[in-house]
Amino acid sequence: MIKLIAIILALAILLMAIIAVENKKLVVAVIAAGVVSLFASVFYLLLAAPDVAMTEAAIGSGLSTIIFFYVLNKIRKNRKDHA
Amino acid sequence: MEQISLSHIAIIAGILLILIGLWGILTKHNIIRMIVGFSLFDTGIHIVMVGVGYVKGKTAPILDEAVNLKNAAQEIVDPLPQALVLTAIVIGLGITALMLAYALRLYQRNKTLDIKNFNDLKW
Amino acid sequence: MLKKIFVLAILAVFAVMLFRSYGLVGANEELNEIATRYAQKGPEEVGAANLVTAVIVTYRGLDTLGEVTILFLAASIIGFFLKTKQQNEKTSENVRKTSEILETAARVITPVIFLFGVYVFINGHLTPGGGFQGGAILASGLVLMLLANPVKKVNHTIISLLESISGFSFLLLGVLGIILADGFLDNTILGTGDFGELISAGAIPIIYIFIGLKVGSELSGIVSNLQKTQKEEI
Secondary structure: OHHHHHHHHHHHHHHHHHHHHHOOOHHHHHHHHHHHHHHHHHHHHHOOOHHHHHHHHHHHHHHHHHHHHHHHHHHHHHHHHHO | OOOOOHHHHHHHHHHHHHHHHHHHHHHOOEHHHHHHHHHHHHHHHHHHHHHHOOEOOOEOOEOOOOOOOOOHHHOEOOHHHHHHHHHHHHHHHHHHHHHHHHHHHHHHHHOOOEHHHOOOOOO | OHHHHHHHHHHHHHHHHHHHHHOOOOOEOOOOHHHHHHHHHHHHHOOOOEHHHHHHHHHOHHHHHHHHHHHHHHHHHHHHHOOOOOOOHHHHOOOOOOOHHHHHHHHHHHHHHHHHHHHHHHOOOOOOOOHHHHHHHHHHHHHHHHHHOOOOOOOHHHHHHHHHHHHHHHHHHHHHHHHHOOOOOOOOOOOOOOOOOOOOOOOHHHHHHHHHHHHHHHHHHHHHHHHHOOOOOO
């Protein structure tokens, strides 16, 4: 039973990773990277590692996405001025 | 289904995530997309490391009422890879933030994010 | 075309390397020797209920010192790179006001987030948690404050002062370990106490408080540096 959940989670991680690298828009890529981090956090919980799951959820899925969006906002604001 | 354990699933998923991240770094032209590839590469390595330390059927390495104190060595998973991965996740965030600061300054200098236009070091 | 073949060759080499090492690692049935020793001697020598905390702070304390150094280096380089000119007060008038739900909810939730972060790193040796998780939660609380109120100026002096004092105290506790006990970052400089109580495991709670404050203020500094660049002109 747990192995079935693990296989489904692994397939979801790989699917979102392919979307993160291949999609044309940058916003979708950054959000997909955040979702990869979220699924990896649940995967760590299945692997009996609660400390690592907490850290990955707080840092990978929270702070990393926010930092990406700050930089993207700055770039898009200036691209609109030029166009 | 009995030969494949949770540890094997984790290691294969991690290795494929490493390969996807590497492919993103090597073939894309946008700097932000390369940084997303780095982040995926990092996550893949961490999944492989925690997967190696998993012991079949045991529980988390915290000694409270659920784990008997005397024979704790028979009931927990390996705590050493988890300690290393904890540090590595925080350092990964620091490096990603540093790369994004560089990308911001590069965009301010050249007004573009395409790496084909940065020819300063080519000879 | 040649570039694509080259990329595929590199990926094939990496794939062969990684899958060959996959064959060496099997499904473990029992712990290896190092982990057995940590599990058997850990509660008496260190006194912490959370074995991952015991490994990070005492058994592999030098790795934690290296991590603290790298994080400090990254935060200071980002602060140096994103240095902006002094902006005057007039540039803040074209920022859109955030919605009312976000402002009101942020005022209620932010103190609870800070309290939860401090709880996580004080109880690091008893339950899952510790300095790094608590620091990340503190930085997330600051991000919520910045999102609800974009014109708020964060006082950079307090953040850098907190970070420097915490880092210095962490090093001081390590050197005290050399003087008074066995080695660097040894936690038996204070007594080990009862197993499972809040005041136990020697100096581990104090070390983790300093690490938690340091990581929290560093990540907050990084986020507020990135937020300050939103207003400047290119």
